[in-house]
Amino acid sequence: PVSSILPKGAVEIDYEDIPPGTITFTVMARADGFSGELIGAGIGIAKGDDYGLIAEAFGNKSDVELKEELKRKLEEMASARGMGNKGG
Structure with missing residues (x-):
């Protein structure tokens, strides 16, 4: 198994x-669909001083929706760990 924590360096x-x-x-984001259907998948990374965070998002979403979801997830994860806002 892998965690959402990226080791320093x-x-x-x-x-x-x-x-x-x-x-x-590996960390993988995957979305399956049918011809003509909107699908997307993405991975977001946030780097802190001591370690980083990684999150995935997928589904019937546009690139804008995926980026917003990844940003929100990373901000929530960083906040829960007392990290500053250093999204990357």
Whole structure:
């Protein structure tokens, strides 16, 4: 399992060649739909001084709706942990 906490110093990498069957940890946002249906998925990250936060959103939503949901989720998570507003 993975948590919504990003360790201090965590970095995003573009691509890494790994052997088949390698166990990896990932955060994924996925939305399924039908032809012509509006679907979207996204991941948001907020960085703090000691650690970061990560959240996902998905569904029959526009990019604007997804961004608003991610911003709200990250703000709520940061507030619950006493973090300042450092959304990224």
